Amino acid sequence: MSLTGALTLAATAAPAVxxxxxxxxxxxGTVFAPNPVQQLGLQTxxxxxxxxxxxxxxxYRTVTLTDLDGSGTLTGRYVRVKSGTGAAARAxxxxxxxxxxxxxxxEQVMGYYWVxxxxxxxxxxxxxxxxxPVNQRQIELRIDQYGGDNSFFRDDKANISLGKGGVDDGEDAEVIVHEYGHSVQDGQVPGFGTTPESGAIGEAFGDYLAVAVSSxxxxxxxxxxxxxxxxxxxTSYTNAPHCLxxxxxxxxxxxxxxxxVHADGEIWxxxxxxxxxxxxxxxxxxxIIEAQFAFAPDTTxxxxxxxTVAAARRLYGSAAAGAVTTAFTARGIL
Known part of the structure; x- marks a missing residue:
């Protein structure tokens, strides 16, 4: 084929779709937003x-679940839900x-919506x-697959398991988002949280993200x-006013x-x-989130x-860096 013919074919080929x-x-779907104690103000x-x-x-609130795959199941861009009890929710x-x-x-709908x-x-x-981007991957969310009153993120499988002891963890948006906070940090720094101080930072960030997202x-x-x-x-394990x-x-x-790590995380x-x-x-x-890209898995x-101070200065200037420095100095960290 001549060069002219090749160029003609290339010019007339259909563009890639x-x-x-x-x-x-x-x-x-129907959810708590974020939980009935906070919504109703009832500590009892x-x-x-x-x-x-x-x-x-x-x-109860009616909400719109987004980023679904259209299969009628709770499978979407950022999360797919797997339940250990009961049939799968279907739209x-x-x-x-x-x-x-x-x-x-x-709880399946709660998990999908809040992640x-x-x-x-x-x-x-x-x-x-x-x-x-931060953690824009699809994670697996396991509902009621742990019998204790605890939930956890597994970095080796990139999944979250929500427990069913006491109040089922899938009924409280702030528990769901706390666990997603661990996934966020693992997405930024694979294997994050290998030491007591880095583990405490992980628990602290999960708590912070839970409150920030729900508000x-x-x-x-x-x-x-x-x-x-x-x-x-x-409510299952504290006196009123109830707080994890x-x-x-x-x-x-x-x-x-x-x-x-949970107790020490309250410093961070x-x-x-x-x-x-x-x-x-x-x-x-x-x-705070941008700074975490610079953390080591075993950071102090x-x-x-x-x-975090460096991220504040880079993003917002010296005044913001000063405010961040003041916050950490007040805790004895800097």
Whole structure:
């Protein structure tokens, strides 16, 4: 074939067609937003063995689930749900049935909605747009597959398991988002959290993200303290006012270090809370998440704090860096 003929064929060939996006479907579903204690302001609520008591009725919300694959299942761009109990939730005509807490499928819908909402929050900060993507992968969310009152993220399988002891963890959005926080950090720094201090940072960030996402999605709570994490899940193991942990504690480094990651994480989370108070949610969360790309899997409090100050300076200038430095200095970290 002559060169002229080859050029003619190339010029007339049909342009390549981009593959269709498989995750454009939506469906309605029913959730707590974020949990009934926070919504209703009732510290006397109890699990009552998953009973759908009339007192819970005002806490249910109809929401739109996005980024679904259109199969009618809870499979989407950022999460696929797998349940250990009960049949899988299934949508018909663009709507999941209005499951309530006495149905296993309610927690399946909760899990899908709140993981997707957490990722949408992160993207609203600019990640995946003007900033590099953060954890834009599909994770597996396992509902009621652990009998204890605990949930966990497994970095070797990139999945989250939500427990069913006490109040089922899938009923509290802040527990779901806390666990997604571990997935976020693992997506940024594979294997993150290999030492007591880095593990504490992981627990602290999960708590911070849980509060930031729930307030972004539903508004700052008016009937409970915003700094209180997982008000509903914690009714099974705390006295009123119920909190799994708080972001506004007064622990100080190193005097209050006890070698347990959840307890020690309250030192780091208070610093994050103070950064948010000083700079506002959007700037604080953006620099906090951006800084984590520079963390080592076994980072120390001091090294991670220095990376966070550097991210603040790079993104927002010296005044923001000063506010971040002040927050970490107040905790004894810098």
């Amino acid at each position: 981009a593959a269709a996006d498989p995750y454009t479907a939506t469906a309605t 609520l109890t699990d009552a063995k998953d009973a759908d008591l009339p007192v819970f009725a005002p806490a 018909t005509g663009g709507a999941f049935p209005a499951y309530h807490r006495d149905a296993d499928q309610f 997707t909402t957490a990722q949408r929050y992160i993207q609203s900060l600019g990640f995946g747009g003007s900033l590099r 972004w999605a539903t508004g700052t709570p008016t009937r409970t303290d915003e700094a209180c994490v997982a008000d509903w899940d914690s 942990r708080r972001l506004d504690g007064d622990k100080h480094y190193p005097q209050d270090v006890v070698g347990e 989370s208070r610093a994050l809370w103070d950064i948010r108070t000083a700079l506002g949610d959007r700037r604080a969360s953006t620099l 409090f001091a090294a991670a704090a220095q990376a």
